Amino acid sequence: MADFPTTARVVIIGGGAVGVSALYHLAKAGWTDCVLLEKNELTSGSTWHAAGNVPTFSASWSLMNMQRYSTELYRGLAAEVDYPMNYHVTGSLRLAHSRERMREFQRAKGMGRYQGMDIDVIGLDEIKGRYPFIETHELEGALYDPNDGDIDPAQLTQALAKGARDMGAKIIRFCPVTGVRRENGEWVIATAQGEIRCEYVVNATGYRAQEVGRMFGREVPMMVMSHQYILFEEIPELAAWSKEAGQKLPLLRDVDTSYYLRQEKNGMNLGPYERNCRAHWATADDPMPEDFSFQLYPDDLERLEWYLDDAVRRVPILGTAGLSKVINGPIPYAPDGNPLIGPMPGVPNAFEACVFTFGIAQAGGAGKVLAEWMTEGHTEWDMWSCDPRRFTSFAAAPDYAVAKGMEIYGNEYAIHFPRHAWPAGRDRKLSPIHDRMKKLGAQFAANNGWERATWFAQAGDDTSEESTQTFRRSGPWEKRIREECLAVRDAAGILDLPGFSRFRLQGPGARAWLSTLITGVVPKPSRIGLGYFADDAGRIVTEMSIMAIDEDFFFLITAAVAQWHDFEWLQKHLPEGTEITLQDVTENFSCQILSGPNSRAILAELTDADLSKPWLTHQSAQVAGRWCQLVRVSFAGELGWEIHTKVDDTAAIFDAVWEAGQKHGLKPFGMFALDSLRLEKGYRAWKGDLSTDYTVLQGGLERFVKWDKPEFKGKTALQNEKQQGASKRFVTLVVDAGDCDAPYMSTLWHDGKVVGETTSGGFGYRVDKSIALGMIRADLAVPGTMVHVEIFGENFPAVVQEDQPLWDPKNERLRA
Template identity: 85%
Template structure:
């Protein structure tokens, strides 16, 4: 009989590397009254059969942070907890066959150097000197990461478990959780050995996370892939080389042909990510077994034959070795391949730390992040890339999860290009006018499941998927984006924008409460304004447009992807029994942006609304006999309106706008053009410039801070920050870029020192300049300062601009 305590502050469900790391980090944070429940033995899920690779490489800033932390933790863990552990820091070589792959490596090098890692890009000769058994004739180079390596997953888990126990945390094995209920503000978890009450619960159940999620009324968006790797017998040449060199070969990844090859003692371990991959437990005819602990799937070597042949051609000594063993086990995948770490959507005091495809490499960082979420309610790094709330209701569909999981697996090492749209799992949510804009040439991508036009192709334009596989600004879209931007500048453009997240807030005290939540002023009835929500540290949680209809009646509008994140932020801070009502009405409305100097003339033909009302006003009007809310704002930075409609009226109103606009030069424009237009105005984007990595003041948003109003969330921290010297400051840069504009997290340099990072980059078609928005050391945030932007390894001169928009700096066109 398992010895289960009756109460705990936190219960972690799942005893793999991530679950145990979560327990370890909770205890390290001083929360020692924590219990981990594991249905079998520790490591019995994906951990026991994991290959144990520990890379730091990522082109995601937050994932790189998390993996870097893991390597730092693992280096000293054995000594810290007094537990023996095999951790080999061998370094790695990531091979590049193409110009675009080498650009990706150069970008990762810049990010890694910023984080203090000695990542370097090397040529074919140096590849050969580090890995003498390799054929390099068709390679352009490689990324060398000296911190890469491999670790024994079971030893890592047991070391973390020992560390957690030594600090007072408890681990109970062979104790599955079979039910959960909410009672008196606590969770009561049922197990075969009794009940346990807790304040917080963490789902760290790995590939069984969906099963555990159901206990809490949550459908975890995930699926399970079959991943194989092959162990080879000893190779005499390798044994002799290792003995003479005194170390193992670097871990080799041929990312363009999708496999890794690692020295395993004096043999090798080959792990492919094949496109002809297989999902498991994906249909009602193939249910997940009640228990799959320490089990594997049958070998399926035929799927790997192409990769085996490619690897032996790249490293010929591999072809001399016999196969020793096949490992074919389950690995969970979320629809985008990133893990789920953070609040469980819609469930109080519940968190997720699950669905890790690279759980060993990320376990250390994941435990840190999870513990911060639970104990502090916020994380050191903005972790939106892993936040469970990034997936809304549509992603709960299992067919969608399977399609996306298989796509991610088959493209595990693929480059993510800025103009490329991944094709699987598409067409989940359509605008009411989807067919109309498709007929106009719209090319689509998914935004929180909503199909939105990114650009409009003309007959004869290359719209193939292959055409998008470049980092270059140039492409079939370049001319079209420019045409769209100039139509907005010179005449008018209309952009279909379904999926805005929209919340209805009303009731006595709503205005006063909202004022306490934002840094600035709540607009008066008939007006709309931006509200910035800060956490207790003054960091930017989110931005919402606040549309005031009455004194205590508002619509709060935010990014499509922010739907669950922002709704929960409001919901959890709403006073209990306050009489204030908060409803998510996202699915009831749609929106079109009409922007440009001719937009007033177009509207004048189809509505009797007062079109002389000032910027930042709104009014209820009729167009084509249908109601809509006409809002005098424009993210495009021109005279314009947002037209908010009920779903059922959207097509009728669009048709009226489109027909009236033809004689005025109205053209459709897409999300790529909108991004270009907003960069010229210095407008911030959610989870790029607007993230918890920066405070409201660092973000250059002090004009939205009303210092003399009563206390608001984050005020004390912002006041303290204002008394200190600023460390970072938001700036707009004009860049002498080459073929490529600055991607997210390009490093900024000044006099040979790293001084900041870009957050957005693109080409401004109205100003004919490459633009970057970024954060820079505060003393350099002075107009005219010359710096360098590292764009795919190239040092590009840039100049800090004045603190005003590059286009229409006095907002005269907006206000006209």
């Protein structure tokens, strides 16, 4: 082809709504030398058969931001690019059958209002007023979102495409990509029409993302579901009502039953997310076809009968309409139901914008986020919820991805409760002492695939999945968590903590290089300390424990889920041609936390290590004749040690510690107790309290900033912020809460104004108080200030605490 481009700054593979939105937003950001390649016609994948619903609702702060941005973009897009679009902003009703669902809606309302949206929770009379054809049996109320609606997916995609082309970007249709290779620091994209050299590449290929990912040596964690929706013929009463009212009915979602019902012209569109769902292209007997453009699966209406019957009972006029058409098409699912947006793990200058389950609602926001990532190196909102690096290699195993995808689909509208663990795809990574924990009554939850004990049940405790489906603090676990916390306070507790991400860093200049990346001081040999990594804007990228073995030899320890994210951050900043080596040794080690006033007495029976070495030191030692690293730190805030072991020695050391500890009151404790204990110490949790939504100074971490270092990443931005004063400050709040503690992103109020948000919350059993950590307007971050925390729609008084921990404020117990 004469006009086929041979070079570009960015090549986007995939011409659905998301890929085209990425092209549009890159062009808007000034990167116009971009080319989009589509194997067929634009929209030929999931976009063409998408229902086109555009909700803002989400239980995730970042997804809500992204969807809100989409609605704002779509409202003005037709005029901006001069392309006609059918976009109906009808509002929507989400129905609640239970008190817990109403609580979820109140939380979403609080988040939405914080983001400037007029979301409301309404009662039965108002539901009927907004939707006259509805029956309100078994309902508690509804969430009303005035910004919800539906859009024509093809028109949306073409409008974005026109906008991108008008700014100079190129779209080449009927141009399948046949391969990619890395050459001289560039990508070479091979197509049926020729090769394109480019600096960056984006996989935006929807349900074909795995196939394209493999060209880069990347296994994308995903699967494909069959999703059906039914179109009904015209309903005379609906036509008459619409004509008189001059509008369409609000989009209806019966989330507890699991379907949406939408007015389509003067008929209706019913889309269930059925429990008896079906995966496609998941086995060797059912391979993905070479081309499935503009194609559908055969109808499978038997699966939907129950949902259809329920919808007819809810909206009886639906029962008078004939069925006109069934759409049954492929929708991709990641193992947690969120899309993949961001850097392609382990692949330089490659990005993903794929596996969108709600691609039309999220396309606008996804394009914005991806363009920011590529052009600025970071995003406005912390997007960990969608970061491809949140999964590691285990998640791409087909049986795992299919099991999780089907579980998510069948529970698409499910409430995500804080103590609930989803049962599918479990036992992927087990601690060497998993069986011992199980015998002690451990209840487990997975963290980056690692099974960790959350609490320890005793005979007669209700451990059913149903018991965990509540936002309330009280449940069968509460008594046990209290006992576990008090055992750590009064005697000793042991926590099995497999899966800490662990990187070995060594070589000439390792210390000097690490010092340029963290805001503070690199610890001296035999010491351990926290290192905070900032981006160029001074925002918190991550926190790692830095264990100095020698002058230029370190172990960097970080959260289990941060494994790929943090390793890549370090790798990306290694100087070229360096002798420094960086290895991920996560799988080689395990860890136990022994904490409490009796922990020294327990260890003294098992080791000749120097147990008088102070807090924040570490030493190689023999415990029960096996090597371990004894690290004098405690996330629980008591005298204690982390016992880092080789995997094969973990069980022997645990058995010895357990046996020696019995006469000292040693008890097992789980992650729920650890969360309570760390809140009392004001210790931050990764991607809640510590995220790129906040700078290091806003996060209350100035004591970890060494201003007189010649240079470190983020220094200029942080110096500027220090000069001008931070707009927000991190605080600990004691909340006079009811039966629920403050969840993440609960709104803080003062004098009728929104002044901040919580970043985590829970109950402290040593201080016997409900605690929230959060960010507040800087002038209110004064001890004794009274604010209100909005918890599930109700405001509870809270008091800003002194800038020191609630428990053991002078760290005397830690240093004992």
